[in-house]
Amino acid sequence: xxxxxxxxxxxxxxxxxxxxxxxxxxxxxxxxxxxxxxxxxxxxxxxxxxxxxxxxxxxxxxxxxxxxxxxxxxxxxxxxxxxxxxxxxxxxx
Amino acid sequence: xxxxxxxxxxxxxxxxxxxxxxxxxxxxxxxxxxxxxxxxxxxxxxxxxxxxxxxxxxxxxxxxxxxxxxxxxxxxxxxxxxxxxxxxxxxxxxxxxxxxxxxxxxxxxxxxxxxxxxxxxxxxxxxxxxxxxxxxxxxxxxxxxxxxxxxxxxxxxxxxxxxxxxxxxxxxxxxxxxxxxxxxxxxxxxxxxxxxxxxxxxxxxxxxxxxxxxxxxxxxxxxx
Numbered sequence: 001x002x003x004x005x006x007x008x009x010x011x012x013x014x015x016x017x018x019x020x021x022x023x024x025x026x027x028x029x030x031x032x033x034x035x036x037x038x039x040x041x042x043x044x045x046x047x048x049x050x051x052x053x054x055x056x057x058x059x060x061x062x063x064x065x066x067x068x069x070x071x072x073x074x075x076x077x078x079x080x081x082x083x084x085x086x087x088x089x090x091x092x093x
Numbered sequence: 094x095x096x097x098x099x100x101x102x103x104x105x106x107x108x109x110x111x112x113x114x115x116x117x118x119x120x121x122x123x124x125x126x127x128x129x130x131x132x133x134x135x136x137x138x139x140x141x142x143x144x145x146x147x148x149x150x151x152x153x154x155x156x157x158x159x160x161x162x163x164x165x166x167x168x169x170x171x172x173x174x175x176x177x178x179x180x181x182x183x184x185x186x187x188x189x190x191x192x193x194x195x196x197x198x199x200x201x202x203x204x205x206x207x208x209x210x211x212x213x214x215x216x217x218x219x220x221x222x223x224x225x226x227x228x229x230x231x232x233x234x235x236x237x238x239x240x241x242x243x244x245x246x247x248x249x250x251x252x253x254x255x256x257x258x259x260x261x262x263x264x265x266x267x268x269x270x271x272x273x274x275x276x277x278x279x280x281x282x283x284x285x286x287x288x289x290x291x292x293x294x295x296x297x298x299x300x301x302x303x304x305x306x307x308x309x310x311x312x313x314x315x316x317x
Contacts (some may be wrong), residue, residue: 069298069301070305070306070309073256077256080255080256081255083259
């Protein structure tokens with residue numbers, strides 16, 4: 001079963017080589033940016049906690065803001081890797 | 094693919110050179126001028142702005158690096174980094190290409206960070222301490238931990254440079270897509286929002302984040 005699917009995919013790929021690889025690259029770019037989900041959730045969580053912390057200690061707002069920015073930038077990195085892969089797939093083939 | 098050793102300069106590198114020239118003229122003038130100032134008087138105009146910036150920076154950084162010796166070693170580097178990045182990231186407002194949207198410029202920042210981290214380690218901690226931190230607390234796991242820690246030594250500067258690059262590049266791509274869709278008339282209105290968000294806000298935030306991460310990783314490297 002798997003073998004026949006694989007063989008048909010390969011035959012498809014050889015027949016429509018250029019269009020197939022273009023389409024697969026765009027599909028892969030789309031799948032790669034799904035990785036943006038994780039940083040979105042994580043950053044939202046960090047922002048919510050920061051808002052809680054400001055509500056609890058309004059006088060420490062500037063320090064909380066700085067810490068939040070830095071930690072969110074670190075959390076963002078994984079999403080950016082997905083974006084890099086998407087950009088490479090679309091523009092730099 | 095063909096590569097020329099000396100090709101035409103890419104627009105990002107050109108704007109980098111322009112920004113470096115402008116900033117060096119401004120700060121050399123300020124540095125020569127500040128020696129002639131009368132300490133008893135309040136500075137005015139240009140010098141007042143410069144002194145305020147440096148003073149604010151020193152106070153801010155002093156909260157994170159209280160040690161005097163480390164502070165005087167890190168502060169000039171970090172000040173150069175944040176000033177250059179802040180100017181470079183908003184430079185597309187003045188018609189220049191954003192320098193950090195070229196991966197060559199961004200990776201040069203990673204290389205700078207890497208070299209600065211190694212210099213810091215040689216200056217502040219002994220080789221024995223560094224080896225101990227590479228091995229980790231458990232001696233038996235050394236064959237596993239040493240490769241992981243060595244990759245960590247390279248990945249910190251690499252991810253810092255890549256973060257700058259992708260943030261600026263994504264802004265540039267979205268801006269060019271919107272401009273291409275809307276034409277020049279719609280671009281007049283969309284440009285206000287696009288440049289306010291992607292150049293000013295994200296650019297300054299990224300400059301600040303790079304500065305803060307450099308501060309944290311440098312002070313960690315000096316204490317390990």
